[in-house]
Amino acid sequence: MIHVEQDKCDLCGTCVGVCPVDCITMSEKMLTVDNELCIDCDHCVKICPVYALESRDEE
Amino acid sequence: MKNEYDVIVVGAGPAGSTAARHAALGGASVLMLEKDRDIGTPVRCAEGVGEDGLEKFVDIRPEWISARITKVSLTAPSGKTVNANVGKAVGFILDRKRFDFDLATLAAEAGALVKTRHNVTGLIVEDDYVRGVKVVTPEGPKEIRAKVVIGADGVESRVGRWAGLVTVTKMKDMESAVQATVSNIDIDSECIQFYLSSFWAPGGYLWIFPKGKGIANIGLGVAGDYKGDKKAIDFLNDFLKSHFPDGSIQTLIAGGVPVAKTLKRFTANGLMLVGDAARMVDPVTGGGIVSGMHAGKLAGIQAAKAVETGDFSESFFQAYVKAWDKAGGKNHERLYNIKESIYKFTDDDLNYIADKVLDVKPEKRSIAKIFSIALWRKPALLLDVAKLFANY
Numbered sequence: 001m002i003h004v005e006q007d008k009c010d011l012c013g014t015c016v017g018v019c020p021v022d023c024i025t026m027s028e029k030m031l032t033v034d035n036e037l038c039i040d041c042d043h044c045v046k047i048c049p050v051y052a053l054e055s056r057d058e059e
Numbered sequence: 060m061k062n063e064y065d066v067i068v069v070g071a072g073p074a075g076s077t078a079a080r081h082a083a084l085g086g087a088s089v090l091m092l093e094k095d096r097d098i099g100t101p102v103r104c105a106e107g108v109g110e111d112g113l114e115k116f117v118d119i120r121p122e123w124i125s126a127r128i129t130k131v132s133l134t135a136p137s138g139k140t141v142n143a144n145v146g147k148a149v150g151f152i153l154d155r156k157r158f159d160f161d162l163a164t165l166a167a168e169a170g171a172l173v174k175t176r177h178n179v180t181g182l183i184v185e186d187d188y189v190r191g192v193k194v195v196t197p198e199g200p201k202e203i204r205a206k207v208v209i210g211a212d213g214v215e216s217r218v219g220r221w222a223g224l225v226t227v228t229k230m231k232d233m234e235s236a237v238q239a240t241v242s243n244i245d246i247d248s249e250c251i252q253f254y255l256s257s258f259w260a261p262g263g264y265l266w267i268f269p270k271g272k273g274i275a276n277i278g279l280g281v282a283g284d285y286k287g288d289k290k291a292i293d294f295l296n297d298f299l300k301s302h303f304p305d306g307s308i309q310t311l312i313a314g315g316v317p318v319a320k321t322l323k324r325f326t327a328n329g330l331m332l333v334g335d336a337a338r339m340v341d342p343v344t345g346g347g348i349v350s351g352m353h354a355g356k357l358a359g360i361q362a363a364k365a366v367e368t369g370d371f372s373e374s375f376f377q378a379y380v381k382a383w384d385k386a387g388g389k390n391h392e393r394l395y396n397i398k399e400s401i402y403k404f405t406d407d408d409l410n411y412i413a414d415k416v417l418d419v420k421p422e423k424r425s426i427a428k429i430f431s432i433a434l435w436r437k438p439a440l441l442l443d444v445a446k447l448f449a450n451y
Contacts, residue, residue: 012103013215014235014315017228018283022220027178027195028095047283049235049291049313 001035001056002044009052015044060174060203064090065366066359067192067205068171069179069218071098073348074334075211076162077116077355078362079171082209085363089171090203091163092194094178099159103314104348105238105268105276107251109150112349116356119151120161125270126152129249131426135413136256136406143426149251152268152276153348182208182221182330188371189222189329206371207362208330211355214315216336222327228338230283232319234263234345237291238278239299240270241306248272254279255409259298261285262402277303280316280345282402318342320395321388326376331358339383339391342398350387357382400437408436 009031016024023037024044031052033044045053064087068079071093079091095101106125113119128150131143167173174196181193183202191204210218214233219226246252246269254265262282269275277299281291292313299306317338325337333339334351341350361379365371380388404412415432416424 010101010313012313012315013213014233014313016215016217017226017315017317018230018233020227022217022227025180026094026215028176043230043283047230047233047235047315049237049281049315051290051292 001040001058002033002038003054003056004031004033005052005054006030008050010050012049014047014049015053018043018047060090060172061088062202063191063204064088064172065205066090066207066209066362067092067203068209068211069192070094070211070213070336071163071173071175072159072211072213072334072351073162074336074351074355075209076159076166077352078209078211078333078359079166079173080162080169081356081359082207082362083166083170083359085360085367087207087363087366089166090205091166091171091173092177092179092192093163093173093175096176097160098163098173098175099156101312102155102310103312104155105266105278105345106153106155106270107150107266107268107346108153108348109346113151113352116349116352117162117165123153123158123161124151125154126248126268128152128251128269130247130251132250132252133413133429134252134254134256135409136258137410137413139410139413139417140252141413141416141424141429142250142421143424143429152251152270154270179212179218182218184222187328189327206329207365209355209358209362210330210332210336211334211351213335214317216332218330219322219325219327219332219336222330224322224324224327224332226322226332226336226338228317228319231262232317232342233283234280234316234318235283235285235291236263236278236280236314236316237295238276238310238312238314239295239308240274240310241277241299241303242274242309244273244275244303244306246273246275254298255404257406259294261287265294265298274309316340316345316347318345318395318398321383321391326373326380328373329371331362331376331379333358342391342395343401350391353386354383357386404433404437412436
C-alpha cells in the first residue's frame with residue numbers, strides 16, 4: 001500500500017500523471033491514494049521528486 | 060454562478076485561460092474553474108518562453124518579463140562550457156504569477172466567469188456525452204452542466220480519464236523535476252544556462268534561468284525511468300551546495316514535465332483537452348506555455364463554433380485536432396524522436412561534442428552549428444532533424 005507523507009508532498013500532481021489505475025486524488029490541500037484500487041506498481045513512489053510517497057506492507 | 064454554461068474550462072493556467080478567452084470571444088457563455096486559491100500560484104514552471112512564440116497569442120506586457128535573454132550556455136559533463144551565439148533576443152523569463160493572473164483577467168474581460176477554490180472531482184456523462192462537471196466549491200459540492208468541457212488541468216489531468224481517454228504517461232516520458240528560486244548568486248542575468256550530464260540530471264537536464272540581477276530559477280528534471288537511488292531533490296541540493304553555497308532559496312517547488320508524444324486521442328463527445336493535459340509539451344525542451352496557449356486558442360474557437368452549430372460530437376472537434384496537427388502536432392512527434400535520440404547520448408558523447416564546438420570560433424557557434432556537430436556524432440538524429448526542418 002502507498003502511504004502519503006503530507007508534510008513532504010508539494011501537491012505537484014506528477015504521481016497522478018503516471019498512475020495507471022487513477023487511484024490518486026488531489027485537492028488544493030491534500031493528496032490521497034485509494035489503496036483499494038492501487039496495484040502496487042510503485043510508479044508514484046519512483047516519480048515523486050521529494051520523497052512524499054512510500055510503499056509499505058499491508059498493516 | 061449559474062447551473063449551466065455553454066463551455067466549462069477546468070484549470071486556469073495559460074492553456075485554460077486562453078481557451079476561456081477565445082470561447083467567450085466567440086459568443087459562448089464560459090465558466091473557468093481553478094482548484095487552487097489563487098490564479099498563478101504556486102508557479103510550477105521554469106518560466107522561459109520564446110518571444111516570437113508568445114506574441115502570437117497575447118500582447119506582451121512589460122510587467123510579465125522578469126529577464127530578457129540574449130545568451131545561451133551549455134555545460135558538458137566535463138565541466139567545459141560552450142557559449143552559443145544566438146544573435147538577437149532569444150526570449151524571456153516570465154513572472155508566471157502575474158502572467159497567469161492577467162491571462163485569466165483577459166478571459167474574464169472577454170466575458171468568462173472565473174472561479175478559484177473550485178476543485179473539479181468528476182464529470183457528468185450522459186448518453187456517451189460529457190455534459191458538465193462535478194465540482195467541490197467552498198459552499199459544498201455542486202453539479203454544473205455544460206455543452207462543452209475543456210480540460211486544461213495540467214500534468215495531473217484526470218478530466219480526460221473520466222471521459223475514457225488514455226492519458227497515463229509512461230515513466231520514461233515523465234520528468235521528475237524540482238526547482239529552487241535562488242537569490243544572492245553571481246550569474247549573468249541575460250544568459251540561460253543548461254547543464255547536460257548524467258551526474259547532475261540523468262535523463263534530463265539542469266537549468267539556470269535568471270529572474271533578474273543575482274536571482275534565478277535553478278532546477279532539473281530526472282527521467283522517470285532513472286534507476287538510481289537519488290531523487291530530483293537530492294540532485295538539486297547537491298548542485299546548489301557545490302555551485303551556489305551562499306544562495307538563499309526563496310521558493311522550492313516540485314513538478315512533473317511530460318516529455319511524451321501528444322495523446323493519440325484528446326477529444327471525446329463534449330470534451331477537448333488542451334496543453335499539458337493533452338501532453339503537448341515540447342519533449343526536447345520541456346516548454347509548454349506557448350503550445351498550451353496555441354491549443355487553448357484553437358479549442359476555444361472550436362468550442363464557440365460547436366455552441367453556434369449545436370454539434371458537440373467528437374467528430375465535430377476533429378477540426379481542433381487537425382488544426383493542432385497543422386500548427387505543430389506533426390512536429391511534436393519528430394521532436395519526441397529527437398528527444399529519444401538525445402537521451403541516448405552518453406556523457407562521453409556530450410564531452411566530445413563540447414570539445415568540438417569549442418574548436419569553432421566563438422562568433423560562429425550558433426545553435427545550428429552545435430547541432431550539426433552533434434549530428435556528426437549521432438547520425439541517427441539526422442533523419443528526424445531533416446524532417447523537422449522540412450516541415451517548417
